[in-house]
Amino acid sequence: MSTTLGTTSAVAIDDVSVRFRSKRAETTAIGQVSLDVAPGEFVSIVGPSGCGKSTLLKLVSGLLRPSTGSVTLLGEQVCGPRHDIGFVFQRAALLEWRSARRNILLQAEMRGMSSAEAGRRADELIEMTGLTGFENALPHELSGGMQQRVALCRALLHRPRVLLMDEPFGALDALTREQMNVELHRVWRETGTTVLLVTHSIAESVYLANRVIVLTQRPALVKEVIDVDLPAERDYAETMARSGFAAATARIRDLLGAVTGHD
Amino acid sequence: MEPVSGDRWRGVAERSWRPAALLAACVVIWHLVTVTGLVEAYLVPSPGKTFDLLVDKWSYLWGHTWVTTYETILGFVIAGVLGVLVAVAMVYSRTVESTAYPILLFAQVIPKIAIAPLFVVWLGFGFEPKVIVAVLMAFFPVVISTVTGLKSVDAEMLELAATMGGGPVKTFVKIRFPAALPHLFAGLKVAVTLAVTGAVVGEFVGSNEGLGYVILQANGNMDTPMLFAGLIVISVVGILLFLLLDLAEQLMLPWHSSRRGAAVTTLLAKGGS
Ligand SMILES: Nc1ncnc2c1ncn2[C@@H]1O[C@H](COP(=O)(O)OP(=O)(O)OP(=O)(O)O)[C@@H](O)[C@H]1O
Ligand SMILES: [Mg+2]
Numbered sequence: 109m110s111t112t113l114g115t116t117s118a119v120a121i122d123d124v125s126v127r128f129r130s131k132r133a134e135t136t137a138i139g140q141v142s143l144d145v146a147p148g149e150f151v152s153i154v155g156p157s158g159c160g161k162s163t164l165l166k167l168v169s170g171l172l173r174p175s176t177g178s179v180t181l182l183g184e185q186v187c188g189p190r191h192d193i194g195f196v197f198q199r200a201a202l203l204e205w206r207s208a209r210r211n212i213l214l215q216a217e218m219r220g221m222s223s224a225e226a227g228r229r230a231d232e233l234i235e236m237t238g239l240t241g242f243e244n245a246l247p248h249e250l251s252g253g254m255q256q257r258v259a260l261c262r263a264l265l266h267r268p269r270v271l272l273m274d275e276p277f278g279a280l281d282a283l284t285r286e287q288m289n290v291e292l293h294r295v296w297r298e299t300g301t302t303v304l305l306v307t308h309s310i311a312e313s314v315y316l317a318n319r320v321i322v323l324t325q326r327p328a329l330v331k332e333v334i335d336v337d338l339p340a341e342r343d344y345a346e347t348m349a350r351s352g353f354a355a356a357t358a359r360i361r362d363l364l365g366a367v368t369g370h371d
Numbered sequence: 372m373e374p375v376s377g378d379r380w381r382g383v384a385e386r387s388w389r390p391a392a393l394l395a396a397c398v399v400i401w402h403l404v405t406v407t408g409l410v411e412a413y414l415v416p417s418p419g420k421t422f423d424l425l426v427d428k429w430s431y432l433w434g435h436t437w438v439t440t441y442e443t444i445l446g447f448v449i450a451g452v453l454g455v456l457v458a459v460a461m462v463y464s465r466t467v468e469s470t471a472y473p474i475l476l477f478a479q480v481i482p483k484i485a486i487a488p489l490f491v492v493w494l495g496f497g498f499e500p501k502v503i504v505a506v507l508m509a510f511f512p513v514v515i516s517t518v519t520g521l522k523s524v525d526a527e528m529l530e531l532a533a534t535m536g537g538g539p540v541k542t543f544v545k546i547r548f549p550a551a552l553p554h555l556f557a558g559l560k561v562a563v564t565l566a567v568t569g570a571v572v573g574e575f576v577g578s579n580e581g582l583g584y585v586i587l588q589a590n591g592n593m594d595t596p597m598l599f600a601g602l603i604v605i606s607v608v609g610i611l612l613f614l615l616l617d618l619a620e621q622l623m624l625p626w627h628s629s630r631r632g633a634a635v636t637t638l639l640a641k642g643g644s
Contacts, residue, residue: 171530191536201527205549205626217545218537246626 116183118270118302119145119168124177125327126163137163139327140177147269150296150303152313154360155323155331161306164328165272168304169193182269191219194263194301198275200255202247208258209234209243215265226265233261236298237291253284260292264299273305277312289315290344297341310364314338314356315347322363332363416596424596425603436604438581439570442498443612446505447566451559453506454513459543461514462521479511484572491577501573501581508569509562516558520551553627556620563616567609582608 126138137160145151153161166172167179170190179186181193202211209230216226234240237257247255256276263271277285289312296303296316307313313320320334337352347353398418404410405417416424425432457475461468483504490500524547532542574583582605589597620627 166530169534171533189530189533189536191534193534195531195534197527197531199527201525201531203528203546203549205624214545215535218532218535218541220537248626 116147117144117180118147118149118182119143119304120180121164121167122178122180124167124174124179126160126167126172127175136327138167138174139324139329141323141328141330142177143321143330145302145304147302148300149319150305150317152317152320153304153306153323154308154310154313154320154364155328156325156364157308159323159326160328161323162274165195165274165304165306168270169195169272192268192270194266194268194271196256196259196263196271196273196276198278200247200252200259202255202258204247207244207246208239208250208254211247211258212261212265215262219266221266229265229267230261233264236295237261251284253280253288256280256288257291260295264295264301267299268301270302270304273303275306275308278308285309285312286344292316293342310357310360311348313360314353315342315344320356320360322360332359334359413593413595416599421596421599421603425600428597428600432582432585432600432604435580435582435585436608438498439567439574439583439605440608440612442501442570442573442581443505443563443566443608445498446502446569447509447559447563447612449502450506450509450562450566451513454510454558454562455517455555458514458517458521461518475511475514478507483507483569484576487573487576490573496577496579500576501570501578504573505566505569508565508572512558512561512565513555514558516554516561517551520554521547523554524550552624556616556624560613560616560620563612564609567605567612571605 121141121143124138124141125136128135128137141164143151153164155161163172167174168181168186170179170181170186170188173187181190203214206214212230212233213223213226215221216223216230234243237260239254239257239261242250242254245254247258250258256279260276263273277288280288293316295301303316305313305316314336317336320336322331322334323329324331334356336356338347338350338356401415402418405412405415457471461471486507487500487504490503494500494503528546528550529542532546537545570581571583571586574581575587578584582601586598586601586605589595589601
């Protein structure tokens with residue numbers, strides 16, 4: 109499963125396990141997980157709450173070190189926080205004293221990118237995500253969906269080759285969430301970025317991904333990998349109606365032990 | 372951008388009229404107490420008499436006010452700068468934190484008025500002992516509030532910063548310090564009022580100028596009008612310095628004060644209706 113010679117995967121997780129040691133107990137968050145993600149691929153990760161999905165993304169970003177095994181990102185072993193990724197958390201985590209645009213530009217300032225180029229890129233992303241007109245609004249003046257869009261723009265500003273998203277739309281209402289899914293799909297198609305998306309929404313996981321990784325209860329193991337049989341170009345309503353979509357969602361529901369039936 | 376509401380000055384007027392009315396009521400009660408002879412005039416002078424004295428002896432009071440204000444501001448600034456530096460060191464180094472905390476606490480609980488004479492013995496009757504007492508009074512709240520502020524930064528924000536690769540200095544300048552500013556200002560506002568007290572305490576212990584000296588003199592001469600005048604001037608100095616910081620906070624942290632302002636306005640609107 110590891111990186112095969114010649115075809116380097118964007119992300120390679122090799123027999124990784126993670127144990128947290130606290131004063132009272134030792135928790136194994138991740139049992140033994142291996143996973144390869146091809147460049148440009150969109151992979152969704154679903155699993156029961158607390159099974160170790162966030163932990164997995166933190167491993168890939170280098171914010172956390174594995175107890176055993178290794179993670180390779182873009183051909184380079186991960187051994188500290190990586191700067192060649194974009195990260196979107198569940199909460200937007202914006203600086204409340206900065207306008208939407210300046211929150212996006214934080215990415216450039218921290219990296220020391222040229223400000224002219226960063227400004228152009230920010231404007232491009234603002235337009236792409238429909239934030240035009242709200243560039244100068246402070247976070248508390250934005251809706252939850254807009255804040256999440258700002259976080260997405262910030263994560264994309266430096267054109268990362270790998271985008272990690274941890275339940276980015278968890279706090280949004282169903283309709284806004286669908287809009288964000290459509291936008292993310294378009295952004296992914298336009299940028300060709302490799303995406304790892306953690307989500308609790310089965311529909312979202314299937315609509316966006318090439319593959320869905322279903323994890324077990326903690327300690328996390330890969331229960332099954334589902335190949336999504338859908339065309340690359342996906343219209344939202346049309347995709348929902350496809351048999352490939354229904355088959356994949358039914359299978360995931362089954363695996364997660366959810367109540368089966370129609371929603 | 373704020374929710375559209377009446378014009379700004381009306382807002383200020385609405386906010387100020389209650390405290391102003393309360394103050395006026397206090398002055399009226401004070402006046403009544405003295406006029407009716409409930410309390411002997413030599414114990415409590417009437418507001419009119421005190422006010423007359425403030426006007427008559429203005430130039431005398433002004434000189435001493437300036438001395439006390441100078442000591443206060445100097446003490447406050449030193450405490451502010453030192454406090455922030457110590458807080459930063461404490462947040463970034465566990466060793467510094469565990470070493471400094473007990474000492475800080477000790478310096479805080481020791482009564483300043485009890486150690487002030489020592490500074491006079493060491494440094495004489497000049498402004499230095501007063502500034503030192505003011506620093507000692509104002510230092511603790513600055514440290515505590517800055518430490519709290521620097522530690523209150525969202526952990527996820529710091530993780531994000533790590534993935535952006537800006538390094539510790541940029542993370543501090545662009546994320547940690549600005550995030551701590553609301554806490555820091557809260558501490559500074561407490562500190563400035565304590566610095567006034569510190570300066571006056573220092574003057575009590577040994578000096579020949581400043582408002583503390585004025586009060587001590589008035590006390591010795593049983594000059595209650597002058598004593599009251601001194602108290603009033605000290606309060607005014609403290610309030611003005613506090614308001615100055617409040618203004619600085621509003622100018623520097625519009626994102627913070629606008630939200631806080633909104634909350635206060637909502638409360639007032641609810642209370643008023
Ligand atoms: N820093 C830590 N110290 C100790 N235990 C931790 C730590 N971080 C996570 N854990 C534990 O590891 C397990 C997995 O946590 P993780 O946050 O990865 O779950 P998750 O799958 O993202 O859950 P959710 O879907 O609710 O977000 C949990 O049981 C959690 O208690
Ligand atoms: Mg999680």
